[in-house]
Amino acid sequence: MKSLRLRTIVSPTPVVIVAAFDKNGKADACTLAFYMPSSHHPPCVTIGINATAKRKTLKSILSSGAFSVGYPSADQVSVADFLGIGSGEDGNKLATVNWTFTTAEKVHAPIINEIPLSLECRVINTVTPGGHTLITGEIMNIVASPGVLDEKGRIIMEKFHPIIYDEEQRRYLVCGEKIADAFSVGLPLLDKFKK
Amino acid sequence: MKSLRLRTIVSPTPVVIVAAFDKNGKADACTLAFYMPSSHHPPCVTIGINATAKRKTLKSILSSGAFSVGYPSADQVSVADFLGIGSGEDGNKLATVNWTFTTAEKVHAPIINEIPLSLECRVINTVTPGGHTLITGEIMNIVASPGVLDEKGRIIMEKFHPIIYDEEQRRYLVCGEKIADAFSVGLPLLDKFKK
Numbered sequence: 001m002k003s004l005r006l007r008t009i010v011s012p013t014p015v016v017i018v019a020a021f022d023k024n025g026k027a028d029a030c031t032l033a034f035y036m037p038s039s040h041h042p043p044c045v046t047i048g049i050n051a052t053a054k055r056k057t058l059k060s061i062l063s064s065g066a067f068s069v070g071y072p073s074a075d076q077v078s079v080a081d082f083l084g085i086g087s088g089e090d091g092n093k094l095a096t097v098n099w100t101f102t103t104a105e106k107v108h109a110p111i112i113n114e115i116p117l118s119l120e121c122r123v124i125n126t127v128t129p130g131g132h133t134l135i136t137g138e139i140m141n142i143v144a145s146p147g148v149l150d151e152k153g154r155i156i157m158e159k160f161h162p163i164i165y166d167e168e169q170r171r172y173l174v175c176g177e178k179i180a181d182a183f184s185v186g187l188p189l190l191d192k193f194k195k
Numbered sequence: 196m197k198s199l200r201l202r203t204i205v206s207p208t209p210v211v212i213v214a215a216f217d218k219n220g221k222a223d224a225c226t227l228a229f230y231m232p233s234s235h236h237p238p239c240v241t242i243g244i245n246a247t248a249k250r251k252t253l254k255s256i257l258s259s260g261a262f263s264v265g266y267p268s269a270d271q272v273s274v275a276d277f278l279g280i281g282s283g284e285d286g287n288k289l290a291t292v293n294w295t296f297t298t299a300e301k302v303h304a305p306i307i308n309e310i311p312l313s314l315e316c317r318v319i320n321t322v323t324p325g326g327h328t329l330i331t332g333e334i335m336n337i338v339a340s341p342g343v344l345d346e347k348g349r350i351i352m353e354k355f356h357p358i359i360y361d362e363e364q365r366r367y368l369v370c371g372e373k374i375a376d377a378f379s380v381g382l383p384l385l386d387k388f389k390k
Contacts, residue, residue, distance in 0.1 A: 036231035039325025081381025129320030129331040130234025136324040176371030186276025
């Protein structure tokens, strides 16, 4: 084993677009790679936003108590990249890309109409252990374009191509091929373990 | 837009294997999909472990104050699946799969020798906003098999195939093709924004 230079994102991580209303009711959005599912009951996700930099979305989330998490599709990668570079303090990023929004049904946050899958979240916890504020939101609603669903109402990668960020090579990827069934391929080892 | 049944993992998320020593110095590991990079300065990651279920690794991390995060490769998917199903309370999971470990250089946690890329983390914060305890660890060291690095010491997907979990279709995936360069493909929109 070889020790590497310290850094944070060593392996690919999902790209999400977080949106919120500021105190004046203006919608803003920014792209993040600091995101995770964080609870099943209640359903929650956690996002991390740089607390030391100029991040309008962080202020908006803290003042409004709500946010949306959007999962952009591969054909939206240029917009996703831009929304992670520009700051909402410097202008209206959504207008620049001609994206529109609707107010979420269950929380006071914008849902971006162009994004095929979004969560409506209400803030239930914030903590700043390092340089980023980690915001946990309870998922109050999930909205999807019918075009990304299979016949059982499940999201299907053949119709929806989420973006993955590979910081090591500074590039965006899509998901690749299936390698195994989950909670299935390990069952022979579970049998061995139980003996 | 269509409202979907509430759930937590709507889009693919990385799979990691977290390892820790229990109070008796025994190593255990479990597979998680609740994981994110969470700070650049200091470098941190955050993991989430079910606080309401029988999770030996959670107890071990809380008592030892340290853990490792391993990124398994696609050819280890059976082991990764098993380590997420079986509980360390019921036996020695690492022995079942014939995996070995070394004590980390910088923290009191096991590094699994078979995993090509691992972080050594010391716990700096814990919080339980929902059903899972979110543990933030400062990355004290990163170790990698030289075989997964390119000539510049960066991790390269052509040699290392991290596993992605797609809960919607209950399957594991690998990363797919590059679709764009990061902090680059959005620059024309940034130019438009600045005008």
